[in-house]
Amino acid sequence: GHDRVKTNADPSGAKVIGTLNNCAGGVTPWGTYVMAEENIHGYFSGELPEGHKEAANYKRLGIPEGAYEWGA
Known part of the structure; x- marks a missing residue:
């Protein structure tokens, strides 16, 4: 994990939990989903x-x- 994403929900920092200011997301041609954050x-x-x-x-x-x- 990484110190920047350590939370009470994941003290190891291995998972990013939650997002903020989502903008411009969509399904890719491969069937996966991509999301951008900004601001x-x-x-x-x-x-x-x-x-x-x-x-x-x-x-x-x-x-x-x-x-x-x-x-x-």
Whole structure:
């Protein structure tokens, strides 16, 4: 498994359980189903401490540090 998908439902991190913001899915010519997810915008924000292991990922994904959003 992987640390990023470890949950109480699967502490081994071997299964991805659930999805978020599904968009543009459909059946392939081979009879399987493919689904895309999008819009991580707004789910990650705030400031990371100096040297945090996620800092490179924030930069790679274009997530600005110190970004805050409010919505209704």
